[in-house]
Amino acid sequence: MGLELYSFYPSVPCRMVRLLLEHLELDVDVKTVDTLKGEQMNPDFIQINPQHTIPTLIDDGLIITESRAILMYLANKYAKEDENLYPADPEKRAVIDMRMCFDLGTLYVRFIDAFWPVILQKVLPDPVKVAKLDEAIGYVEAFLKDGFVAGSELTIADFSMAAILSNIKAFGHDMSNFPEVSSYIEKCAGMMKGWDELSQPGADMFGNWYKASLAEAEAAA
Numbered sequence: 554m555g556l557e558l559y560s561f562y563p564s565v566p567c568r569m570v571r572l573l574l575e576h577l578e579l580d581v582d583v584k585t586v587d588t589l590k591g592e593q594m595n596p597d598f599i600q601i602n603p604q605h606t607i608p609t610l611i612d613d614g615l616i617i618t619e620s621r622a623i624l625m626y627l628a629n630k631y632a633k634e635d636e637n638l639y640p641a642d643p644e645k646r647a648v649i650d651m652r653m654c655f656d657l658g659t660l661y662v663r664f665i666d667a668f669w670p671v672i673l674q675k676v677l678p679d680p681v682k683v684a685k686l687d688e689a690i691g692y693v694e695a696f697l698k699d700g701f702v703a704g705s706e707l708t709i710a711d712f713s714m715a716a717i718l719s720n721i722k723a724f725g726h727d728m729s730n731f732p733e734v735s736s737y738i739e740k741c742a743g744m745m746k747g748w749d750e751l752s753q754p755g756a757d758m759f760g761n762w763y764k765a766s767l768a769e770a771e772a773a774a
């Protein structure tokens with residue numbers, strides 16, 4: 554049995570996994586779980602992942618949830634040809650792990666905190682939360698001094714970071730203070746196979762949803 558991925562195209566964590574699968578040229582059976590329709594609550598899916606989150610990967614019976622853990626597993630198991638993606642060297646790996654903990658625990662959280670209320674409640678963005686998001690994007694600007702977020706080579710940390718940053722950009726967020734981040738998004742879009750098919754449509758869908766919600770909030774204000 555090959556790889557199976559439960560996924561939905563606008564989801565940021567799903568997109569980072571799909572981009573890495575594509576980069577590694579792995580065949581995967583993608584099963585759509587449309588969270589907008591609540592399909593993650595289907596009993597069959599809950600049986601597989603009681604936490605009912607996507608992405609969920611199954612590899613030969615092994616079920617793996619949590620997008621960054623999936624990226625680490627895929628690189629550990631399948632990136633033999635490209636040792637730079639997730640090097641075994643503890644010092645190099647520590648920088649990659651640091652960046653992935655940052656994107657999971659800080660950048661992604663601040664992105665959701667700043668923009669989700671606009672989508673869900675049709676309220677204007679809270680400027681304090683937007684400032685916290687900008688602070689986090691500013692940290693990424695500094696991480697990029699050697700070209701990628703964990704140094705001078707493409708690593709799995711770039712798959713998660715680029716997926717989030719491209720979504721922030723798709724929301725129409727002002728990126729003019731972050732020139733390194735802006736060109737990094739373009740660089741990743743050019744380097745990561747399948748970006749235009751597997752990532753950008755989801756970022757655009759999510760971005761258009763945000764922009765329509767913002768317009769609604771502005772009209773009501």
Ligand SMILES: N[C@@H](CCC(=O)N[C@@H](CS)C(=O)NCC(=O)O)C(=O)O
Nearest residue numbers: 564566588593605606607608619620
């Ligand atoms: N920390 C998890 C978060 C995954 C997550 O929250 N995914 C959303 C879609 S973007 C989801 O599955 N939502 C449905 C639910 O939680 O019921 C990861 O990175 O994999």
